[in-house]
Amino acid sequence: MNWITNYVRPRINSIFSRRETPENLWSKCDGCGTMLFHREISDNLNVCTNCNHHMHITPRDRFAALFDGGIFSEVAVPEPLSDPLQFRDQKRYPDRLKAAQRDTGEKEAMLVATGEIGRTPIVAAAQDFSFMAGSMGMYVGNAIIAAAEEAVRLGRPLILFSAAGGARMQEGILSLMQMPRTTVAVQMLKEAGLPYIVVLTHPTTGGVTASYAMLGDIQIAEPEALICFAGPRVIEQTIREKLPEGFQRAEYLLEHGMLDRVTDRREMRKELIVITRMLMQMPPPTWGDLPPPGPETVSGSPEPATQTDRSG
Amino acid sequence: MTHYLDFERPLAEIEGKAEELRAMARGNDEMDVEEEAAALDAKAATLLAELYGKLTPWRKCQVARHPQRPHCKDYIEALFTEYTPLAGDRGFADDQAVMGGLARLDDRPVMVIGHEKGHDTQSRLSRNFGMARPEGYRKAIRLMEMAGRFGLPVVTLIDTPGAYPGKGAEERGQSEAIARSTEACLRIGVPLVSVVIGEGGSGGAVAFATANRVAMLEHSVYSVISPEGCASILWKDAEKMREAAEALRLTAQDLLKLGVADRIIPEPLGGAHRDPAATMAAVKSMLNTMLSEFDERDAAQLIADRRRKYLNIGSKGLAA
Numbered sequence: 345m346n347w348i349t350n351y352v353r354p355r356i357n358s359i360f361s362r363r364e365t366p367e368n369l370w371s372k373c374d375g376c377g378t379m380l381f382h383r384e385i386s387d388n389l390n391v392c393t394n395c396n397h398h399m400h401i402t403p404r405d406r407f408a409a410l411f412d413g414g415i416f417s418e419v420a421v422p423e424p425l426s427d428p429l430q431f432r433d434q435k436r437y438p439d440r441l442k443a444a445q446r447d448t449g450e451k452e453a454m455l456v457a458t459g460e461i462g463r464t465p466i467v468a469a470a471q472d473f474s475f476m477a478g479s480m481g482m483y484v485g486n487a488i489i490a491a492a493e494e495a496v497r498l499g500r501p502l503i504l505f506s507a508a509g510g511a512r513m514q515e516g517i518l519s520l521m522q523m524p525r526t527t528v529a530v531q532m533l534k535e536a537g538l539p540y541i542v543v544l545t546h547p548t549t550g551g552v553t554a555s556y557a558m559l560g561d562i563q564i565a566e567p568e569a570l571i572c573f574a575g576p577r578v579i580e581q582t583i584r585e586k587l588p589e590g591f592q593r594a595e596y597l598l599e600h601g602m603l604d605r606v607t608d609r610r611e612m613r614k615e616l617i618v619i620t621r622m623l624m625q626m627p628p629p630t631w632g633d634l635p636p637p638g639p640e641t642v643s644g645s646p647e648p649a650t651q652t653d654r655s656g
Numbered sequence: 657m658t659h660y661l662d663f664e665r666p667l668a669e670i671e672g673k674a675e676e677l678r679a680m681a682r683g684n685d686e687m688d689v690e691e692e693a694a695a696l697d698a699k700a701a702t703l704l705a706e707l708y709g710k711l712t713p714w715r716k717c718q719v720a721r722h723p724q725r726p727h728c729k730d731y732i733e734a735l736f737t738e739y740t741p742l743a744g745d746r747g748f749a750d751d752q753a754v755m756g757g758l759a760r761l762d763d764r765p766v767m768v769i770g771h772e773k774g775h776d777t778q779s780r781l782s783r784n785f786g787m788a789r790p791e792g793y794r795k796a797i798r799l800m801e802m803a804g805r806f807g808l809p810v811v812t813l814i815d816t817p818g819a820y821p822g823k824g825a826e827e828r829g830q831s832e833a834i835a836r837s838t839e840a841c842l843r844i845g846v847p848l849v850s851v852v853i854g855e856g857g858s859g860g861a862v863a864f865a866t867a868n869r870v871a872m873l874e875h876s877v878y879s880v881i882s883p884e885g886c887a888s889i890l891w892k893d894a895e896k897m898r899e900a901a902e903a904l905r906l907t908a909q910d911l912l913k914l915g916v917a918d919r920i921i922p923e924p925l926g927g928a929h930r931d932p933a934a935t936m937a938a939v940k941s942m943l944n945t946m947l948s949e950f951d952e953r954d955a956a957q958l959i960a961d962r963r964r965k966y967l968n969i970g971s972k973g974l975a976a
Contacts, residue, residue: 428914428973429905433890482970489967511858511880513890516904517916520880523859524866524966527838531963551880553831554819554859559839573831573859574821582821592826600827 373397389609398546398566398609402448403455403470406505410468410613416459419467421452421490424482429516437514444476453478453508454487458494462617462629467495470505473547477509480552484512485522488556492529501539501620506557510550519551526556539623543612544571544594544603562619564605564612565594571602661718667707670700704926711875713901717883719875720854721817724929726936727786728755728770728813731853734936735943736761736768742799744791748828751792753784753820756799761811761943767803769796769864770813773854786855787820790833793863797833797840804844809947812850812864817882818857834863841866842962845955849946851921851939852876852908853928868962869946871919872908873935875927878916879906905974915972919946 370379375397384393389409390401408414431437445451453475458467469491471478478484488504495502511519533540542560544553547570554573565571572592580587590596594606607615617629660668674696677689711719719725732739736759743750756769773786803810819830841848841864850867856878865878872878881889883901888894911917921938924931950958 424970425973428970429903430974431903433899433903485970513881513886513904516880517878517906517911517914518970520858520862521916521966521969523835523862524838524842525969527835527842527866528963528966531839531842551859554834554863555838556835558829558832558835572826573819573834574826578821579823579826583823585823587823591823600829602829602832 374399391609396567396608398568400473400507400546401609402474403450403472403505406470407455407457407459407468410461410616411457411459412461412463416457416468419456419458419490419494421454421456421483421487424486427514428482428518429514431514431516433514440476440514448472448475450475452483452487453481454484456487456491456494458498458500461613462621462631464617464620464624464626464629465498465500466503466616466620467491467498467500468503468505471507471552473507473509473545476512478507478552479509479512479519480522480526480555481512481515481519482522484508485525488522488526489529492532495538496532496536499536499538501541501624502533503541503543503616503620504556504560505543505545506548506552507545508548508550508552508557510552523551523555527559530556530559539620541616541619543616545569547571549573549575558602561623562605563603564607564615565597565603566609566612567594567606569594571597659722659724661715661722663707663715663718667700667703670696670703674700708875708926712898713877713904713907714883714898716875716907717855717877717897717901719927720877722927722929723775725854726928726932727775728772728815728853729775730932731813731936731939732759732768732770734932735940736766739768743795745794745798747791747794749789749791751784751789751795752782753786753788753816754792754795756796758808761940761947764809764947766809766811766947767799768811768813769799770853771816771860771864773815784820786816787818788816788860788863789820789822789825790828790830793819793833793837796864797837800837800840800844800848804846807846809847809849809950810844811943811947812848812867814850814852814856814861814865814878815854816857816860817855819860819863831859834859837863838866842966843959845958847947847950847953847958848962849943851942852878852917853939857882866962866966868950868958868965869918870916871921871939871942871946872911872917873921873928873939874908874923876908877906878908878911879904910974913972913974915969 369382372379373392375392376395378394390399407416427437450472453472454469456469491502530540540560541562542557544565548557549572570592576587597603598606621629674693677693681687681689739757739759741757755772759768771786772783774780774783800810848867849869850865852872854876858880883897884894886900887896908917908920912920921942924934928935
């Protein structure tokens with residue numbers, strides 16, 4: 345604060361702040377650098393209208409576009425112990441958590457919901473890369489277990505959208521233990537004869553890939569998503585050679601037999617409806633009947649408990 | 657030749673001096689050094705007790721990685737009889753970083769699986785320093801499933817810096833192989849007991865150590881990431897590994913409190929490598945104890961026991 349702001353504060357300040365452009369009205373595509381108007385991107389599910397680059401999308405926006413009429417009800421996730429190791433690096437873990445909560449407006453790195461897609465009841469879970477790199481800690485583990493239990497209770501398929509830098513180091517060994525814990529969750533679904541579909545989004549790496557994200561009945565990835573156990577930098581340092589173009593990207597994994605499909609985000613909903621309905625022995629979907637995807641849709645869909653509408 | 661760790665340097669000096677004195681005396685009958693040498697021995701013993709009485713987490717990592725520490729192969733040879741190695745994943749290759757096969761623990765037939773780091777340059781290279789590729793995990797899955805079909809308990813010995821971060825390993829599905837291996841651990845209807853004998857390196861360790869009972873040697877470690885890796889990510893400085901080792905809570909003692917380890921096997925003073933025979937005997941007795949807990953359990957109970965154990969992990973923190 346300098347003398348002028350103190351001195352002539354009231355009037356000048358209000359003029360300046362009025363002039364400020366609202367943030368995020370325009371954003372730049374990470375792929376091609378084109379400036380895109382926020383409405384244009386969000387209508388296109390955060391896919392660049394110029395180069396089809398798939399940008400980050402929050403779990404809430406994704407669910408708003410995925411579920412019929414944008415309506416879903418959140419599944420409660422049991423609260424884990426907070427900061428079990430009293431971890432401290434350059435910052436305290438609780439401070440990092442609070443900062444992430446403030447920045448994202450979310451409680452943790454995974455959102456679980458129930459609802460319908462194309463009149464097909466499902467449970468969905470989505471990982472939030474913007475929350476501490478989507479890292480898998482006890483909360484994420486609990487969320488996946490809660491999602492699987494809800495799916496088993498309701499007899500519905502589980503669709504999981506993964507996105508994570510890996511395990512949450514600040515929870516040490518307890519984050520690593522989410523690998524077996526989430527694997528138990530997947531086993532619950534398999535035993536109940538329910539489909540488990542994983543949609544791998546950019547990026548899905550480390551312990552997440554080495555557990556629930558690779559155990560789906562069907563493995564779909566978004567285009568160009570980085571999917572790996574060890575990241576490209578680590579590998580280059582280890583083997584001291586340059587990696588080929590597109591290494592560890594979705595298309596590369598598809599070629600090497602590690603995925604079933606690579607699907608554009610704008611086609612994903614339709615594809616998930618088609619697949620889940622066949623696996624659940626349901627009749628084919630009736631497309632014309634349904635409200636189109638997108639948060640703007642106002643719909644007369646049936647009965648969910650808590651309605652979430654983000655069209656505002 | 658004893659290999660000394662950096663914090664053992666004062667010890668190396670004393671033990672070296674005692675050795676020197678005795679060597680001199682051997683060449684000269686008139687010299688009587690025994691008294692002096694014995695005094696040095698006593699001093700060394702005190703120092704050793706002091707050093708190992710309060711090992712910091714980072715020093716524990718160093719001991720766990722000690723090049724002379726007994727490795728999987730040593731344990732298999734010493735603890736089991738009729739060891740019959742079984743090789744290959746039936747898809748691509750046989751990964752030498754993972755050993756496994758049929759063996760008897762006393763009279764009991766078991767399937768033993770573990771990471772082997774190697775003991776000299778050549779064997780370290782062929783074992784890839786204990787860093788398994790997908791084939792290693794797929795071999796382990798095959799052996800675990802076989803054990804399940806024939807009702808043989810599975811014993812796993814954990815000692816790996818982590819899964820191998822290589823190009824081919826990624827192309828052949830490193831993460832999928834680890835995920836399936838963990839899944840196999842949880843699925844088999846036979847007892848699975850695990851001993852962390854050295855380093856429990858992240859997902860590479862979980863893939864074998866998702867067990868009904870996990871025992872850790874006193875100075876072994878088990879962690880989500882190496883202290884060096886954690887330091888370079890969170891401190892932006894790989895040299896902060898001491899701080900990272902502290903923060904990660906990777907020692908057997910902390911893991912016991914967290915419910916990740918179920919038992920601790922005491923090591924001889926100065927670490928397992930100073931008395932391998934005593935270490936082997938302690939591990940063997942622990943294996944027998946852990947396996948006998950499950951003698952009367954059927955497949956469903958064993959699977960439920962493992963699930964319950966892992967679902968409950970996280971209910972205990974370290975908070976005093």
